[in-house]
Amino acid sequence: DHKESYAAWLQYKKIDDAALLKEYQTWTENIVSLSDSIVIESAQNELSKALSSMLDIHPEVSSGLKPKNRIVLATMKEFNLLDNEIDIDFKQINEDGYMIKSVSTKGNKTIYLLGKRDAGVLYATFHLLRLMQNRESLKDVNIIESPKNQLRMINQWDNMDGSIERGYAGKSIFYKDHSFSEDFNRIQDYARLLSSVGINAIAINNVNVHEVETHLITASFLPKAAEVASIFRAYGIKTFLSINYASAIQLGDLETADPLDSKVKEWWKNKAKEIYRFIPDFGGFLVKADSEHRPGPFTYNRNHADGANMLAEALEPFNGLVIWRCFVYNCLQDWRDRSTDRARAAYDHFKPLDGKFHENVILQIKNGPMDFQVREAVSPLFGAMPQTNQMMEFQITQEYTGQQKHLCYLVPQWKEVLDFDTFANGESSPVKHVVDGSMFPYRYSGIAAVSNIGNDYNWSGHTLAQANLYGFGRLTWNPDLQAETITNEWIGQTFGQDELVNEHVSHMLLKSWEIYEQYTSPLGVGWMVNPGRHYGPNVDGYEYSVWGTYHFADRDGIGVDRTIKTGTGYTEQYFRENTKMYDSLETCPDELLLFFHHVPYKHKLKSGVTVIQHIYNTHFEGVQEAEELKERWAALKGRINSERYEDILNRLEEQVEHSKEWRDTINTYFYRKSGIADEQKRKIY
Numbered sequence: 001d002h003k004e005s006y007a008a009w010l011q012y013k014k015i016d017d018a019a020l021l022k023e024y025q026t027w028t029e030n031i032v033s034l035s036d037s038i039v040i041e042s043a044q045n046e047l048s049k050a051l052s053s054m055l056d057i058h059p060e061v062s063s064g065l066k067p068k069n070r071i072v073l074a075t076m077k078e079f080n081l082l083d084n085e086i087d088i089d090f091k092q093i094n095e096d097g098y099m100i101k102s103v104s105t106k107g108n109k110t111i112y113l114l115g116k117r118d119a120g121v122l123y124a125t126f127h128l129l130r131l132m133q134n135r136e137s138l139k140d141v142n143i144i145e146s147p148k149n150q151l152r153m154i155n156q157w158d159n160m161d162g163s164i165e166r167g168y169a170g171k172s173i174f175y176k177d178h179s180f181s182e183d184f185n186r187i188q189d190y191a192r193l194l195s196s197v198g199i200n201a202i203a204i205n206n207v208n209v210h211e212v213e214t215h216l217i218t219a220s221f222l223p224k225a226a227e228v229a230s231i232f233r234a235y236g237i238k239t240f241l242s243i244n245y246a247s248a249i250q251l252g253d254l255e256t257a258d259p260l261d262s263k264v265k266e267w268w269k270n271k272a273k274e275i276y277r278f279i280p281d282f283g284g285f286l287v288k289a290d291s292e293h294r295p296g297p298f299t300y301n302r303n304h305a306d307g308a309n310m311l312a313e314a315l316e317p318f319n320g321l322v323i324w325r326c327f328v329y330n331c332l333q334d335w336r337d338r339s340t341d342r343a344r345a346a347y348d349h350f351k352p353l354d355g356k357f358h359e360n361v362i363l364q365i366k367n368g369p370m371d372f373q374v375r376e377a378v379s380p381l382f383g384a385m386p387q388t389n390q391m392m393e394f395q396i397t398q399e400y401t402g403q404q405k406h407l408c409y410l411v412p413q414w415k416e417v418l419d420f421d422t423f424a425n426g427e428s429s430p431v432k433h434v435v436d437g438s439m440f441p442y443r444y445s446g447i448a449a450v451s452n453i454g455n456d457y458n459w460s461g462h463t464l465a466q467a468n469l470y471g472f473g474r475l476t477w478n479p480d481l482q483a484e485t486i487t488n489e490w491i492g493q494t495f496g497q498d499e500l501v502n503e504h505v506s507h508m509l510l511k512s513w514e515i516y517e518q519y520t521s522p523l524g525v526g527w528m529v530n531p532g533r534h535y536g537p538n539v540d541g542y543e544y545s546v547w548g549t550y551h552f553a554d555r556d557g558i559g560v561d562r563t564i565k566t567g568t569g570y571t572e573q574y575f576r577e578n579t580k581m582y583d584s585l586e587t588c589p590d591e592l593l594l595f596f597h598h599v600p601y602k603h604k605l606k607s608g609v610t611v612i613q614h615i616y617n618t619h620f621e622g623v624q625e626a627e628e629l630k631e632r633w634a635a636l637k638g639r640i641n642s643e644r645y646e647d648i649l650n651r652l653e654e655q656v657e658h659s660k661e662w663r664d665t666i667n668t669y670f671y672r673k674s675g676i677a678d679e680q681k682r683k684i685y
């Protein structure tokens with residue numbers, strides 16, 4: 001019985017404090033639903049499920065305002081019915097926003113869950129349940145919430161054979177044996193989890209669209225895709241599909257996929273019509289084109305604006321979107337060629353096209369210019385295209401951050417990226433204000449991330465990796481939330497209110513990214529992993545490869561010179577203030593030193609130690625801290641149900657062992673290269 005592992009943060013544990021139980025029971029005796037839609041129905045179902053499990057009550061749902069002691073669900077449309085009951089102003093919230101108000105008069109307690117639309121009511125419901133799961137009083141609740149980001153999206157990298165690209169938690173919950181899975185129950189539970197943290201869009205197949213998946217936009221699969229879309233629709237989530245840019249050739253028997261060819265245009269227009277017949281509120285296409293051997297407009301000497309706009313025109317009549325990825329670079333680079341810099345690629349390709357894209361195109365940009373490393377600079381493309389919709393792409397699945405065997409809580413990393421000041425509009429122009437659409441007049445924008453879930457009974461392989469999915473949603477709803485706040489919310493809902501559990505797990509999560517960074521690749525240089533699989537240390541694994549991912553370590557020093565005068569000139573892609581900061585050795589922050597500069601091993605960091613000594617220190621310390629993670633967890637034995645306790649303990653033990661492998665490989669490599677001994681004379685091989 002994997003009940004708790006599976007329920008994730010929607011545990012709805014029985015309230016055992018008698019006084020609180022009484023209080024909650026009084027507030028929730030009745031449910032009054034003034035509106036009626038499939039989304040509202042989901043809210044009602046969630047309430048029923050949660051209240052019966054937490055409070056052991058089974059309130060009936062009625063549609064009249066009559067009963068006392070009640071939860072009232074309503075949208076703006078039913079505003080007039082509430083007018084004389086409470087003072088409400090829907091102008092305070094945006095399309096997906098909501099208000100929660102509790103009003104207590106003599107003999108009647110009411111909690112209002114009010115949204116501008118039905119999705120808001122559902123979000124309000126989940127918020128109320130979060131309060132209850134965290135044992136907050138319902139007296140005088142007055143919450144006004146609007147999401148900061150318009151698109152809050154998940155990208156599934158699921159293939160139809162059931163595998164998941166970069167998936168570390170089992171097989172796909174969507175597909176099996178080149179077809180849709182037979183059991184969609186799990187998809188509904190996934191929709192509940194996503195909606196509970198405000199996610200409103202999902203692309204349900206891998207951005208690498210292979211043979212069978214190319215047919216997802218045909219009548220052979222659209223009926224099933226439509227069923228999946230209905231499940232998500234009931235939770236306020238729009239469904240998108242990743243498409244193969246060469247579909248017109250592969251499905252349409254055309255000889256070309258040239259975006260300026262009229263037959264190609266026509267083909268996509270008809271295709272769009274067909275898709276919308278099956279899924280009337282279809283979100284649109286997610287496109288990986290001219291990237292890592294995927295087809296795209298370059299084949300026809302067209303640029304990415306031509307490529308995206310052709311699809312945009314087809315989707316325009318239906319308000320569909322084209323989400324066009326900027327992960328475009330030369331993946332067949334000659335390592336001897338020192339002038340090509342993969343980090344430059346997205347900016348070099350897309351910046352010149354600013355203003356050339358249709359209004360329903362959004363450029364989806366990875367947080368860093370390389371590829372989801374444990375530490376890299378923030379992509380200079382953010383803020384550099386004031387006339388083109390942009391959105392963020394994060395990776396929840398831990399491809400380069402321990403593959404859900406290691407604990408690596410990514411909320412602190414994502415916060416750093418979102419808070420990064422681009423200077424695009426002068427000082428205080430953080431990335432989060434680019435992607436929330438407030439800095440430039442973007443029609444569409446938001447944040448997407450690659451999911452970390454599969455059909456493992458705990459969804460995410462490492463049970464603590466559930467926190468990354470939770471945190472992504474919450475942060476995307478509101479990037480100003482503190483990491484600590486999100487973390488505590490999650491722990492309370494997942495593990496209950498034990499203070500020691502809260503203290504230890506919170507500490508573990510919040511330190512884990514830093515710890516992982518310490519024992520893996522140093523000072524922002526990245527990579528140093530086994531090629532292909534990307535797990536485990538291999539310092540030169542990518543050094544003489546075609547992927548543009550080098551560290552340039554020799555006997556004297558290490559790092560990538562990306563400066564203007566002597567390097568690849570990448571630093572110049574930033575706005576002036578950041579160019580200056582990164583270009584100079586004096587001002588470049590330590591943690592990114594090797595991302596921007598090639599320096600001797602004896603170069604002194606701002607921290608006071610040399611680069612080589614920093615490498616040794618952090619690798620020894622990283623292992624110690626990984627051991628401390630395990631000890632902190634072990635101290636919680638008996639306070640957490642045994643399945644989750646053992647699962648997590650096993651992973652932490654594996655992490656400790658593997659961190660030693662990292663430590664010894666990296667330290668030995670650099671000791672042998674440099675010949676410089678560890679000042680503290682610790683064991684290096």
Ligand code: GCU
Binds near residue numbers: 165166208292371399
């Ligand atoms: C990474 C990852 C690939 C993925 C690619 C992408 O390179 O390793 O598996 O396809 O990113 O984002 O398109």
